[in-house]
Amino acid sequence: MxxxxxxxxxxxxxxxxxxxxxxxxxxxxxxxxxxxxxxxxxxxxxxxxxxxxxxxxxxxxxxxxxxxxxxxLDDNYDIDAEIENAEEPPVVFMMGFNGAGKTTTAAKLAYTLQEKNREVVLGAGDTFRAASIEQLKEH
CATH class of the missing domain: 1.10.8 (Helicase, Ruva Protein; domain 3)
Known part of the structure; x- marks a missing residue:
């Protein structure tokens, strides 16, 4: 047809x-x-x-x-390779809904990178939320 x-x-x-x-x-x-x-x-x-x-x-x-x-965004993305091959210091921007785990994920990523002898700088993006900076420090 x-x-x-x-x-x-x-x-x-x-x-x-x-x-x-x-x-x-x-x-x-x-x-x-x-x-x-x-x-x-x-x-x-x-x-x-x-x-x-x-x-x-x-x-x-x-x-x-x-x-x-x-x-x-598929599962094959290799952030380690991206960071290793970066010509400039890489910037990771986290975004998502409230309560989705952005701050915790950022802290875990920072910890993982520090374990690989990488220098990490974290900045709290949701400073209007109670304890956001403290959460970064704790994790």
């Missing part, structure tokens, strides 16, 4: 404005320029020329972006 929904090949003139919009959103969210451009290039390689339902190009870009982020 043939589909009645028309498909269209994703062309550069459709993709470029969406990728530029995405790049700006990433930069406004404090993603580095290098990372934003690398993400855009990977998305371009993956999506350009793909056949999609007419009018769903933006949906496809959004889905590809979600997939790329999930790939970055």
């Amino acid at each position: 043939k589909s009645t929904v028309a498909e269209k090949r994703i062309e550069e003139d459709q993709l470029d404005p969406l990728l530029e919009k995405l790049r700006l959103k990433l930069l406004q969210s404090n993603v580095s320029l290098e990372a934003a451009e690398e993400i855009n290039e990977k998305l371009r390689e993956e999506i350009l020329g793909e056949e999609v339902k007419r009018g769903s190009v933006e949906d496809r870009v959004n889905q590809a972006m979600k997939d790329a982020l999930l790939e970055l």
Whole structure:
């Protein structure tokens, strides 16, 4: 049975404005320029020329972006290799919902890095929460 929904090949003139919009959103969210451009290039390689339902190009870009982020966060990520290969002192930014364990995880990560003779500086990001600094000191 043939589909009645028309498909269209994703062309550069459709993709470029969406990728530029995405790049700006990433930069406004404090993603580095290098990372934003690398993400855009990977998305371009993956999506350009793909056949999609007419009018769903933006949906496809959004889905590809979600997939790329999930790939970055998979279990195979090696923070030790990232730190070892870093040209500048690495910065680890923790974010999540209240009570998710960010401070405890940061303290555990710091301890693990110190055990590997790494210098670590911690900063409490939730100073309005009672005992946040004390929690970092304790763990």
